Amino acid sequence: MNNKIRVGGHISRQFDEELDEIRSRVLKMGSLVERQLDKVQNALRDGESSAIVDVDTLDDEINDLEMQVDEECTQILARRNPAAGDLRLIIATTKSVRDLERIGDEAERVANMIRHAMDQDASKKAFKGLLPLTEHVKELLHETLNTYARMKTRAAVKVMRKDQDIDEEYSRVVMRLIDFMKKDPDNISDGLDVMWAARSLERIGDHCVNICENVIYLVEGQDVRHSDLDEVKEQLAE
């Protein structure tokens, strides 16, 4: 745990428990989102749509958790009047659960496209090309959740840097897909589907960056949104 921010140690132990509860729910949401991406990854690797059958159910669970966390944060704002690090924890958490919920939506969207594509051989092949991007996004998500759990700003900056690699990878995927579609107009429909799926994966990376920005705000009290990454690093070094 970073020494700049402390979740426990309140005179009110009940307040400590409430904050712990919220954090553990966020991490549970994170683990469900990771499972969604696992399923997407397995389906792409094995070329089987059976792996993704219950992605929708996971998304329902994620949505429920988002609402629970929001409600608990509202209660804490109303009843505890949190200040300083506690206030930043609540603000960062309500924002992060929104990003996690959207990651869940994007994962569900990709899963549905894969399910549809697995019925057709040509599409299956085109989708398989998304496997490396999926793996990298999954890794990024895992590191983001660790960053939130441990409240490490340096790790947050690393994730933000890695997202830039994902953006580049996404651009390469798009270029490849354009070539693929140019070769044969019959490929256009599949190509566009894969492009939308790649776009969703790239968006997941962006949501991870948002969560990392929230972690930096939580720990340092600095709003680093819309800042250049090198500036962020400099600000944190100060």
Next chain:
Amino acid sequence: MSEIAKETYQTVGEPLLKDPKMHVRNTNVFYGEKQAIFDVNLDIGKNQVISMIGPSGCGKSTFLRCLNRMNDTIDICRVTGQLMLDDLDIYNKKIDVVELRARVGMVFQKPNPFPKSIYENVAYGARIHGLTDNKVELDELVEKSLRRCGLWKEVKERLDEPATGLSGGQQQRLCIARAIAVNPEVILMDEPCSALDPIATATVEELIHELSENFTICIVTHSMQQAARVSQRTAYFHLGKLIEVNDTSAVFTNPKHKLTEEYITGRIG
């Protein structure tokens, strides 16, 4: 300065201002042998509200009472250092303390109206400070002061009734009206809402906000939410030391000192 006061500690944040209304330098307060305030340096901005917060016994009320020499009433209390109101050295032995307290008024925790009529409570200060004895002028002054405190409409029909018949919140607003009737430059408030219900508290807080256009206000409060609501700057005291001073928004969202953070998040009290 005592040996203890030489312990190194640095107030975090921005205790000093350009062109302050009051400035306090290297101030120590002793009750007999016991030191209550340690080497405080702080500026109080003109027409600003500054809140003093901190756990019980941290010295915030002691500090507040230094600002108009209310501590003079305690025999064993000794104040060292420099405390200035504009160019006036507050602790200069030659100054008239009564005049000082007309310039730096005070409102206390418990509403303490005089056992006189509502009218007389407000007119009293003006009379003893010789501001006016003219009935018409006094009437105007009483009305103006009561209006500024939002009390005129509530009491105009019963100005001759005893002030003690008013509700707690009305009594406290009357005390504020009494304080501002002598046209002070600074108003010190020592937990002015701690004996009031939430509605009366909200009324007094709104009044503080309005008065800050014309007066400099220093408020000691146990309610951190009140400090957050009413003040532009917040000073955190701990064991007689001024730990942190900064804009209220900064103190409550991102305090710089660990002790401030622990206090406002309910980890020490």
